[in-house]
Amino acid sequence: METRQLKDLCREIRMDVVKMITEAGSGHPGGSLSSVELVAATYFTQMNVDPANPKDPDRDRFVLSKGHVAPVYYSVLAHRGFFPVEELWTLRKLHSRLQGHPDSKKLPGVDVATGSLGQGVSLAVGMALGAKHQGKSFHVYALTGDGELQEGLVWEAFMAASHYKLDNLTFLVDWNGLQIDGTNDEVMSLGDLNAKLRAFGLDVIELKDGNDLEAVIAALNTPATPGKPRCILAHTVKGKGVSFMENQVGWHGKAPSKEQCAAAIAELEAAKNE
Amino acid sequence: MNKATRQAYGEALVELAKTNDKVVVLDADLAHATMTSIFKDAYPDRHYNVGIAEADLVDIAGGMSTTGLVPFCSTFAMFGIGRAFEQIRNSIAYPRLNVKLAMTHAGITVGPDGGSHACIEDIALMRVVPGMTVVVPADANETYACVAAAAEMDGPVYIRLARMATPVFEGDMVKPFTLGKANVLREGSDVAIFACGIMVAEALKAADLLAEQGVSAAVINMHTIKPLDADCVREYAKRCGKLVAAEEASTIGGLGDAISSVLVDGQLPAKLIRVGVQDVFGQSGEPEELMREYGLDAESIVKKVLEA
Numbered sequence: 001m002e003t004r005q006l007k008d009l010c011r012e013i014r015m016d017v018v019k020m021i022t023e024a025g026s027g028h029p030g031g032s033l034s035s036v037e038l039v040a041a042t043y044f045t046q047m048n049v050d051p052a053n054p055k056d057p058d059r060d061r062f063v064l065s066k067g068h069v070a071p072v073y074y075s076v077l078a079h080r081g082f083f084p085v086e087e088l089w090t091l092r093k094l095h096s097r098l099q100g101h102p103d104s105k106k107l108p109g110v111d112v113a114t115g116s117l118g119q120g121v122s123l124a125v126g127m128a129l130g131a132k133h134q135g136k137s138f139h140v141y142a143l144t145g146d147g148e149l150q151e152g153l154v155w156e157a158f159m160a161a162s163h164y165k166l167d168n169l170t171f172l173v174d175w176n177g178l179q180i181d182g183t184n185d186e187v188m189s190l191g192d193l194n195a196k197l198r199a200f201g202l203d204v205i206e207l208k209d210g211n212d213l214e215a216v217i218a219a220l221n222t223p224a225t226p227g228k229p230r231c232i233l234a235h236t237v238k239g240k241g242v243s244f245m246e247n248q249v250g251w252h253g254k255a256p257s258k259e260q261c262a263a264a265i266a267e268l269e270a271a272k273n274e
Numbered sequence: 275m276n277k278a279t280r281q282a283y284g285e286a287l288v289e290l291a292k293t294n295d296k297v298v299v300l301d302a303d304l305a306h307a308t309m310t311s312i313f314k315d316a317y318p319d320r321h322y323n324v325g326i327a328e329a330d331l332v333d334i335a336g337g338m339s340t341t342g343l344v345p346f347c348s349t350f351a352m353f354g355i356g357r358a359f360e361q362i363r364n365s366i367a368y369p370r371l372n373v374k375l376a377m378t379h380a381g382i383t384v385g386p387d388g389g390s391h392a393c394i395e396d397i398a399l400m401r402v403v404p405g406m407t408v409v410v411p412a413d414a415n416e417t418y419a420c421v422a423a424a425a426e427m428d429g430p431v432y433i434r435l436a437r438m439a440t441p442v443f444e445g446d447m448v449k450p451f452t453l454g455k456a457n458v459l460r461e462g463s464d465v466a467i468f469a470c471g472i473m474v475a476e477a478l479k480a481a482d483l484l485a486e487q488g489v490s491a492a493v494i495n496m497h498t499i500k501p502l503d504a505d506c507v508r509e510y511a512k513r514c515g516k517l518v519a520a521e522e523a524s525t526i527g528g529l530g531d532a533i534s535s536v537l538v539d540g541q542l543p544a545k546l547i548r549v550g551v552q553d554v555f556g557q558s559g560e561p562e563e564l565m566r567e568y569g570l571d572a573e574s575i576v577k578k579v580l581e582a
Contacts, residue, residue: 057341057342061340103368103369104369105369105370111340112336112337112340112365112369112371113364113365113368113369115364116360116361116364116365118329119329119333119361119364119365122329122330122333122334122336122337122361122365123333123334123336123337123340123365124337125330125333125334125337126333126334126335126336126337126338126339126340126341126345127337127338127340127341128337129322129334129337129338130337130338130339130340130341130342130343131341133298133320133338133341133343134341134342134343136341152329153327153329153330153333153361156324156325156327156329156330157330157333157334159325159327159330160324160325160327160330160334163325164322
């Protein structure tokens, strides 16, 4: 997909996210909006997947380790053709395939269920190791939050990724700086993340603006360093694209009112001509 | 002949790998204790050590299973089931991934390592997880059979293995193995002893001792705790009226509780005697001493039956 088109799709995805969460009455808009470019660019410029054959054993894999941002994931999967866009409005409703956190038993396109923070990183390591073991060439992508990096399991998984030289694995860190109880630094300092990730053997690309679609695509297009797992450490803006949500910790896990939804949609519509 | 089920497990993996090229084995720096080292020696490129990281062990196995492999992952039950419980629950059972959890050194017979390592909660923890199959093989032969059966089925399985060497059954004590189907090892009419794992050998000894006292005891090897062979429980509840559940684990949430649910649900008027660890932690000691100390040996079973 052309970058110009994809940029417009990112705006649509943001509108989907706001509408879905409003319709559901609960959900996580902040981190969904901050990671739009990371998820969309991965699915539309990198991944070899076929919605007609979602279980293709040779497909590329994506793990939404920060499973609470399911809305952005579902919107991307729907636009990629895994299920009808209209189904997005069933998010979090009884009997919906769109569970509050992704369920791979229910929804085509979801490679593995997530929701418990940290576990997706380790699952992704297992997928990449499984590919290597079988001599398969597919690539594995995993999106993590920043607060999620406080989970010890994540570092166990990074160690293993590096130990097993998984250069078929790309971690995407949505570093928006905010988590439920406050800023990362207030809750539990992450320190020099870039240095920590490099010390764990990852090949780090740090993006000053992880909401800059061209920059994200360029990072994803950077050829892998043989023998090293890649980590794209992306500084993003929580709530990106909806001015009253941007950088507001209160929008981590709250649904907009109907009025707030309308205001957000109007703002995103207006951004079309920018 | 005596052999530990963990030893049989290592051997079973080697056999399995000969015919199933999807099988891989993961360990968390305990390969020489869990005996996956036997597999590693035979198939070094199909054995993965993840280091001392049990949560990672389980999730890496989960990820590998999504690529079509059949991972067996092993460490001590205390850490593989205890520490990694939530990984098992959310990353294995919830997406119903095809991972086999074969954990060793379960129960109080871990011995001198003591209470920190004596996992008595694992059966209850795995039983409560939706869709989990829970197997406690009684001896080496049953371990071979259940490893093969676990690989054959699609979905998560917990196999509970022991550190201590125990008798390998011979002759007509060797029964065909079917997951979820209890094996009657000895018929009896006064009491039916349902046992799993290393308690099966104790139950057989207890039945001999009871016979000397004129008590006819049936012995049933309840190797699969979930799904439980409820028909077998109902049959013997009606026939004997007095049942024993014998497990080398907490009496809370394990085989005894599973059997009591069948009795209550069916409103069956049978008495149930629970032999197991009575809501206390283990401690250091030799396995045989510990079996006596916690009332799990054949003599203790006999005493409880005669008192009831």
